[in-house]
Amino acid sequence: MIINCKWIFDGNTLHKDKAIFIKNGEIASLHLLKKFYPEAHIVDRDGLCTPGFVNVHTHIELSHLKGKLPKGKGFFPWLKNIIALRKMPISNKRRLDEAKKAINTLKKSGVAYIGDVSNTLSCMKLIEENFKGGAVFLEIYGKKHIPHLEQKTHLPLCPSPHAIYSTSPEMLLKIFDIHQKMNTPLSIHVAESTEEYRFVKKEGKMYDFLKTIGFLKELPPAKTPVQYLERLNIIDKNTILVHCVHITDEDIDIIDRRNASIALCLRSNDFIGAGFPPMEKILKGSINISIGTDSLASVDDMDFLKEIQFVFKKFPFIDPRFILYWATYGGMKALKINPHFSYPNFIPVESNEPLEEMLTESTEVYPLSSTSPENHPQNPLP
Numbered sequence: 001m002i003i004n005c006k007w008i009f010d011g012n013t014l015h016k017d018k019a020i021f022i023k024n025g026e027i028a029s030l031h032l033l034k035k036f037y038p039e040a041h042i043v044d045r046d047g048l049c050t051p052g053f054v055n056v057h058t059h060i061e062l063s064h065l066k067g068k069l070p071k072g073k074g075f076f077p078w079l080k081n082i083i084a085l086r087k088m089p090i091s092n093k094r095r096l097d098e099a100k101k102a103i104n105t106l107k108k109s110g111v112a113y114i115g116d117v118s119n120t121l122s123c124m125k126l127i128e129e130n131f132k133g134g135a136v137f138l139e140i141y142g143k144k145h146i147p148h149l150e151q152k153t154h155l156p157l158c159p160s161p162h163a164i165y166s167t168s169p170e171m172l173l174k175i176f177d178i179h180q181k182m183n184t185p186l187s188i189h190v191a192e193s194t195e196e197y198r199f200v201k202k203e204g205k206m207y208d209f210l211k212t213i214g215f216l217k218e219l220p221p222a223k224t225p226v227q228y229l230e231r232l233n234i235i236d237k238n239t240i241l242v243h244c245v246h247i248t249d250e251d252i253d254i255i256d257r258r259n260a261s262i263a264l265c266l267r268s269n270d271f272i273g274a275g276f277p278p279m280e281k282i283l284k285g286s287i288n289i290s291i292g293t294d295s296l297a298s299v300d301d302m303d304f305l306k307e308i309q310f311v312f313k314k315f316p317f318i319d320p321r322f323i324l325y326w327a328t329y330g331g332m333k334a335l336k337i338n339p340h341f342s343y344p345n346f347i348p349v350e351s352n353e354p355l356e357e358m359l360t361e362s363t364e365v366y367p368l369s370s371t372s373p374e375n376h377p378q379n380p381l382p
């Protein structure tokens with residue numbers, strides 16, 4: 001199949017008025033491709049064509065919590081609220097109905113691959129049926145037992161710790177050990193709030209609360225949440241560090257050195273009022289970046305395009321090609337999916353004002369005719 005589109009993003013360059021031969025990813029003028037591949041079926045589309053998007057971090061089973069949590073009150077009040085809401089009974093039908101709606105929005109906005117965090121695996125079947133690949137992360141809290149997970153489908157089931165304050169150091173080590181043997185991705189929420197920062201210093205509301213309920217025993221000493229994980233030696237190329245809002249220069253060096261991935265969930269950070277990651281500093285290294293929507297408990301909708309546009313709006317100095325790279329190949333790398341241009345995604349630019357602005361900005365800042373991607377200081381290709 002040859003796709004002829006106004007814009008094509010190939011993981012590096014935004015091509016204007018070109019066509020792509022999907023089988024091998026070759027990009028040239030339609031005229032030339034027709035000549036080389038006369039048998040190929042031709043699809044003419046407007047707008048932007050990209051590989052299928054990768055939503056690296058979400059919690060589909062929490063979709064019924066949409067609109068139930070207060071905005072902008074800070075992380076700790078949000079956490080207390082969600083713990084209380086999750087204890088409320090909900091019928092399986094309602095949970096699945098809301099999950100289906102969330103999945104439909106994700107697919108409509110171009111998501112083909114998913115990194116879904118789950119406690120109950122109640123939406124596993126829906127996820128398998130609707131996404132081409134990715135991973136399902138079974139979230140482990142301070143439990144003593146990690147269940148044996150049978151790998152049945154195209155989505156690996158990966159036990160993953162929720163966060164450093166909810167999973168003991170011993171359990172973190174056990175989970176990491178499993179991942180090393182399985183060579184699968186591991187996802188953990190990290191440095192989402194300043195409270196987590198205080199937690200590793202053994203102070204603050206979160207530390208006091210967990211100590212009162214008898215959850216805490218010995219914590220390894222550390223200056224930051226990332227350094228806490230580093231001290232336990234559990235950051236590697238398969239680790240996805242979700243949020244990374246409150247990270248230091250030293251943390252960024254560790255993440256870079258360990259070849260771990262960061263999952264940005266900026267609209268969720270905005271909803272909670274947690275702050276935003278230090279993008280300018282993060283971009284100085286060569287850290288793999290990916291994008292997630294997080295759940296409907298901390299974002300208004302599952303529209304992945306809105307998530308991408310939010311990154312651009314919040315950090316307009318970032319070349320839009322990077323943001324598109326993070327939304328596709330960055331996500332594939334984080335979830336250990338072989339990079340490829342499959343499940344092409346068509347985004348109607350005309351009817352999508354912020355995206356049009358993003359693309360226009362891109363050509364203005366880096367005219368495609370004169371800027372070869374390899375000359376760019378932040379070339380997103382490895």
Ligand SMILES: [Zn+2]
Nearest residue numbers: 059189294295
């Ligand atoms: Zn999350």
